[in-house]
Amino acid sequence: MGTHDKPLAKEDYAEPVCLLCDPPYGREKEVKPVPQMRIIRKMDEYMSRRDYAGAERHLLYWLEEARLGNDERGMLLVCNELVGHYRKTGSRESAFKYASMARELLEKMDFDGTISSGTTYVNIGTAYNAFGENEEAEKMFEKAESIYSACKNVRPDLLGGLYNNMALVNVSLKRYEKACTLYEKALQTMKQVKGGELEQAITYLNMANAVEAEKGLDAGESVIFDYVDRAYDLLKNTSAPRDGYYAFVCEKCAPSFGYYGYFAAAEELAETAREIYERA
Numbered sequence: 001m002g003t004h005d006k007p008l009a010k011e012d013y014a015e016p017v018c019l020l021c022d023p024p025y026g027r028e029k030e031v032k033p034v035p036q037m038r039i040i041r042k043m044d045e046y047m048s049r050r051d052y053a054g055a056e057r058h059l060l061y062w063l064e065e066a067r068l069g070n071d072e073r074g075m076l077l078v079c080n081e082l083v084g085h086y087r088k089t090g091s092r093e094s095a096f097k098y099a100s101m102a103r104e105l106l107e108k109m110d111f112d113g114t115i116s117s118g119t120t121y122v123n124i125g126t127a128y129n130a131f132g133e134n135e136e137a138e139k140m141f142e143k144a145e146s147i148y149s150a151c152k153n154v155r156p157d158l159l160g161g162l163y164n165n166m167a168l169v170n171v172s173l174k175r176y177e178k179a180c181t182l183y184e185k186a187l188q189t190m191k192q193v194k195g196g197e198l199e200q201a202i203t204y205l206n207m208a209n210a211v212e213a214e215k216g217l218d219a220g221e222s223v224i225f226d227y228v229d230r231a232y233d234l235l236k237n238t239s240a241p242r243d244g245y246y247a248f249v250c251e252k253c254a255p256s257f258g259y260y261g262y263f264a265a266a267e268e269l270a271e272t273a274r275e276i277y278e279r280a
Contacts, residue, residue: 032069034062036077043081048244048280052089059085076105076116080123087127095131099124115154118147122158126165134172141166157196160189164203167210176214183207195240198249204231205256228260235269247276 039062046055059082066074079102086095102120111117125140144162148154167182186203190196208227211220235253240246251273258266 029070031071033071034066034069034074034078036074039074039078039081044244045280047248048277050277052085055085056089072105072109076102076109076111076120079105080120083123083127087130092131095127099127113147113150115147115151115158118144118151118154118162119158121147122162122165125169129165129169129172132172134169137169138166138173141169156189156192157199160186160193160196160199163189164199164206167203168206171206171210171213174213176210179210180207183210195238197234197238198240198246201231201234201238201253202249204228204234205253208256208260224260228257228262232257232262232265242272242276244276244280247273250276 039058042058043055046052046058059078063075063078063082066072066078079098082098083095083102086092086098102124106112106117106120121140121144125137125144128134128137128140141162145166148159148162163182163186167179167186170176170179170182183203183206187200190199190203193199204227208224208231211223211227214220217224231253235250238246250269254266254269254273257263257269
């Protein structure tokens, strides 16, 4: 090699790659995974501050990054987060848009039958239920139940969430006996989860609402108040950390306590949530 000779660098012989173009025939696109855990942690930070606009920007940015990086798993994760985000913020059209995208990704990736697909169906079903599409919600929950039943080692918190959401749909459809059975299954399942008292408290408040829907406030008074008392005890004595999620649950539950006349408890929970959000 002469004194003026240099080894060839890759850029000397390789054609520039366009990130937006398809690869040559016969060669698969390179996958550049997005940092899933970092996305979730940052999302938790936004929600601990109730920064919904920031959370939306964060998720849409990473959805585009996942798309450009050909990371379909990353896209599925972010679509699921977007469905939940728009459900919480009351944006029906956007929630359904990303629910549809998530289902398309499951089909494209041949993920149907996996625990991830079950979790996605629960998430989509919860959005349908939140916007009054109870028959569609029930279909999604039935898909998830079938998948979870066929899978080994499904986490108890996933099963508990499924049973609770299935019960909500059955209350909406006035199937109160079936809803009660599902709520009991949710309670028993969440007892296996560390910090599961928060979800149990939500379930007890849902059970109180179901009794009122079926029997009326006066006829169901004693049972309703028993459920509300149990919910309050669980929220106060939980082993769950006093973090952003605890604040979210307190804030979510406070109006129910106020509705049933537990005004001091409602104010206490709302104040607890405010204090946690202010520290975030």
